[in-house]
Amino acid sequence: MKHLLIRPALAADLPALVDIFNHYVVHGHVTFAVVPHTVASRRPWFDSFGDGPHQILVGESGGVVVGCAYSSRYRPGPAFDTTVETSIYLHPNERQSGVGSRLYAELLKRLAAQPLHLAVAGVALPNPASLALHRRMGFDEVGTFREYARKHDTWISSTWFQRRVGLAVASSATSAEDTQYAGRPSPIS
Numbered sequence: 001m002k003h004l005l006i007r008p009a010l011a012a013d014l015p016a017l018v019d020i021f022n023h024y025v026v027h028g029h030v031t032f033a034v035v036p037h038t039v040a041s042r043r044p045w046f047d048s049f050g051d052g053p054h055q056i057l058v059g060e061s062g063g064v065v066v067g068c069a070y071s072s073r074y075r076p077g078p079a080f081d082t083t084v085e086t087s088i089y090l091h092p093n094e095r096q097s098g099v100g101s102r103l104y105a106e107l108l109k110r111l112a113a114q115p116l117h118l119a120v121a122g123v124a125l126p127n128p129a130s131l132a133l134h135r136r137m138g139f140d141e142v143g144t145f146r147e148y149a150r151k152h153d154t155w156i157s158s159t160w161f162q163r164r165v166g167l168a169v170a171s172s173a174t175s176a177e178d179t180q181y182a183g184r185p186s187p188i189s
């Protein structure tokens with residue numbers, strides 16, 4: 001198994017991360033962005049991460065950044081303080097060797113120590129690797145937005161997933177659904 005150092009991203013990693021993202025901006029649809037990023041344009045995004053609910057981890061192999069996994073605010077407003085959207089991008093040459101699973105698992109492990117309830121993730125279709133990764137990481141499929149976005153003159157559908165995190169919050173909070181479904185298993189696993 002490849003040696004992989006997983007650690008919080010540093011500002012010095014940003015150029016490598018921009019290169020990785022730009023591959024997917026230019027090629028294909030896994031990100032909806034259409035204009036390539038620059039280090040300067042990506043700096044505010046990078047500065048939004050820290051050691052709280054919104055974290056960015058990188059995988060480093062042989063001194064080279066091979067990918068990142070991160071959690072971001074899902075929607076504005078205090079109602080969504082306990083929800084994050086998670087995502088992951090690997091260098092195209094580093095796919096299909098288990099790096100994605102190791103990096104995402106470490107992010108989810110770290111998020112479990114945060115006051116969070118839910119992680120959600122959208123997967124633009126087709127993307128069999130990301131679908132498999134989210135299922136492997138314990139995400140449940142919520143549903144698919146059909147023709148959800150448009151990129152390169154093509155309609156793109158997106159399947160959304162959710163996963164419970166932050167057990168401290170989950171065990172103490174009452175959800176409207178728990179009340180509605182009292183006596184039956186929660187629909188959120």
Ligand SMILES: CC(C)(COP(=O)(O)OP(=O)(O)OC[C@H]1O[C@@H](n2cnc3c(N)ncnc32)[C@H](O)[C@@H]1OP(=O)(O)O)[C@@H](O)C(=O)NCCC(=O)NCCS
Binds near residue numbers: 024124
């Ligand atoms: C999605 C991604 C992070 C997965 O990471 P990875 O290191 O390639 O995946 P892993 O090797 O850890 O494998 C995870 C699962 O995906 C499956 N998988 C990986 N590549 C696959 C492919 N091309 N086709 C089908 N399944 C694939 C593996 O078999 C494994 O499934 P299993 O648990 O059922 O055995 C990586 O492929 C990637 O960066 N892709 C481009 C960016 C992207 O799509 N990001 C996600 C945006 S939602």
